[in-house]
Amino acid sequence: MKLTAMYVGAVLGPGVLVLPALATEAAGPASLLAWAALLALSVPVAVSFTRLGERHRGGVAGFVRTAFGDRAARPVAWWFYLVGVPFGVLGGALVGGRYVAHALGGGDPALIGVLLPAAAFAANYAGLRVSARAQVLLVGLLAVLLVVAIAANVPHVAPDDFQPFAPNGWLAVGHAAVVLFFAFSGWEAAGNLADEFGDPRRATRRTLVVVAVLYLGLAVTTAGTTSNVPLADLLGRAFGPSARPVVAVAAALLTFGAINTYLAGGARLGGRHGLTGLLVLCGVLTAVTLRLHVELDTLMRVASTALAAVTAAGLAAAVTLLRSRSAAFALACTTLVPAFSGVLLAVPLVIAVAAPAIARVGRRVSARVSARAGSAVRAGRSSS
Template sequence: MRLTAMYVGAVLGPGVLVLPALAADAAGPASVLAWAALLALSVPIAVSFARLGERHRGGVVGFVRIAYGRPAARPVAWWFYLVGVPFGVLGGALVGGRYIAYGLGGGDPVLIGVVLLAAAFVANYAGVRVSAGAQVLLVGLLAALLAVAVACGVPHVSRADFEPFAPHGWLSVGHAAVVLFFAFSGWEAASTLADEFGDVRRATRRTLAVVTVLYLGLAVTTAGTTSDVPLADLLERAFGPSARPVTAVAATLLTFGAINTYLAGGARLGGRHGLTGLLVLCALLTAVTLRLHVELDALMRVASTALAAVTAAGLAAAVKLLRSRTAAFALGCTALVLAFSGVLLAVPVVIGAAALVSARISARVGARVSARGGSAAPAGRSSS
C-alpha cells in the first residue's frame, strides 16, 4: 500500500485544484470527455512505464538513451529541465496561491504563490526533502479531500450543468486534453520505483483505480463550474465557511510538497549546478509572467506540452525496447494530444532541435580534443 500511495502521489498534485476549471473554460461540460479519454490513455502509458522500470534503469531519459543513444536523450532532459519543471512549479505555486488567498479570505494570490516557490528553493538549498512518510500523508490528505468534495458534490449535479454540452465545438475537447495532461504526467514514476519496491504492476493497477474514481468524480461535479477554485467551492458547499481554513492549509502543504519534489528531481537532472540553474529559470519566468500578465492557463499548457513530449519519448523507447503494441498505441494517442497543442508544439520542437545541435557540437569538440591528445602523446615520447 505504501508503494501505491507513493505512485498516487506522483500522479495527483496541486494541478487538480485548478485544472477542472481550466478544462471547463476550454470545452465546457464536454471537458468530461477529455478526462475520460486521458484516463483510458493512462492504462497503456502506466503499463508501458511499469514494464520498462522492471527491465531497465535511469528513468525516461535513461530509457531513451538505451534505446536511441545519448544524443537522443538530451532533448528529453531539456524538455523536462528547461520547460516542464520551471513552468510546472510556477503554475503549481500560483494555483496554491489562489487557494490560500481564498482560504484566508484575502491576500494577493500571485505574491503568495511566489513566496511558496521561494520557500521551496530555500528548502532545497538547505537539503530539506519531503520524506516518504510525509509524502504518503500528503497524498492521503489530497485523496481524502477529493473524495469528500466529489461525494458532497454529486447530489448537486443537475442536467442543467451539462447544457450546452459542447459550447465551443467538439475540437475543444482536444484542447482541454492538452491542459489536463498535466494531471496525468506522473505515470513514468513507476519506472524509478521499480528498483526499490516489489510488485510495481499491482501498485499500478491500484493507482489507476483510485485516480479513475477521483478524476471522473471531480470532472462530473465541476462540469458546469466557472470558479477559479472549484475544489474549495465543493468543500464549502459541504461544510460551509468553516472549510476555508482547511482548504488554505491543505493547499499550502500539497503545493509545497509537490514543488519541493519537482525541484529536487530537476536539480538532479541538471547536474552540479542544477538547482541554481532552475532558480535562474524560475526567476526569469516569474518576471516575464508578471510583466506580461501571462495567464495561468498558458503556463499550464506549456508545461503540459513539454511533459507530453517527455512521455512520448519514453513511449517511443518502450516501443523499441519492449517491442510493445501497447506502447505503440499509447505513443499514437500521446502524439494526438501533442497535435492539439497547436502553436505551443513549437516549444518542444525548438528546444529539442537546440538540444540535438548542442549534442552534435559537444561530440565534435570532444572528438577534436581526443584527436589533439592522441597526436600529442607520440610527440612527447619522441622528444624524450
C-alpha cells in the first residue's frame, strides 16, 4: 500500500489542478485525445519501469548504466536531478499556491507555494519511511475528493462543451501532449523507489486503475472550461459554499504528494548530499522565476521535456535489458513528446553535452562539503 501511495502521489500530482486548462488552451476539447493517448502510453511505460525495478537497482539512471554504461547514464541523472525535479517541484508548488490563495480568497500565491515544498523537504529529511506512511493517508483523502468532484459534475457535461472540437487544428493535440506529459511522468520518479517497498507489480496495477479513472473523469468534465482553476469549479459544484476549504485542502494534498515523491526519488540520485542539493537548486530556481516572472506554462513545459527525455532513456534501457516489444513501442511514442517541444529540446541536449563537466563540479563540491563536515566534527571532539 505504501508503494501504491508513492506511485499515485508521483503520477497524480498538482498537474491536475492546472493542466486541464493549459491543455484546453492549446488544443480545445481535442486535448481529450492527448489525455487518452498518454493514458494508453502509461501502461507499457509503467510495466517497463516496474520490470526494470524488479531486476535492477539504481532507478532510471541505474537502468541506463546497466544497459549502456556510465557515459550514457550521467545525462539521464542530470536531466532528472537538475531540471525535472526542480522545475517540476516549483511548477507544482506555484500551482498549489495559486489554488490555495484562490480558495482562501486572498494571500500571496508565491508565498503559499514556497511553504508546500518546504513541508515536503522536512518530511524527506525526517526519513523516507515516515513520509511514505503519511502519503498513504494523503492519497486516500485526495482520491475521495476527486471522485466526488467528478461524480457531481458528470451530469453537467453537454455536447456543446466539445464544440468546436479542434479549434487550433490537429497538430495542437501534440502541443497539448507536451504539457500534459508532466501529469504522466511520475513513473521514472517512482521507479527510483521500487526497491524500498514490496510488490511493485501490484502497486503498478493499482496505480494505473486509479490514474485512468481520475484523469479521464477530469478530462471529460473540464474539456469545455476556460477557467484557470478548473478543479476549483468542479469542487464548487460538488460542495457548494463549503467548497473553498475543500479546494484548499485538495490543492495542498495534490502538491505535497507529488513534490514529496519527486524529492525522495531525486535525492537518491544526488548521493550523500542529494536532498540538500535539491534544496539549493529549488531555492535558486524560485528566486530566478519570481524575479523574471517566468510563466507557469514555461515551467511545466521545461519539466515535461526533461522528464520525457528521462522516460525515453529508461525505455531504451528496457528495450535492451528486457527485449520488450511493448517498451520499444512506448519508446517510439515517447520520443514524439520532445519533437513537439520546440526550442525547449535544447535543455536536455545541452545538459547531455555538458554532463561530464557537471559531474566533475559535483564531485568537487561534494568533496569540499565532506571535508568541511569532517573538520567540524574533529573540532568538536577536540573542544570537548
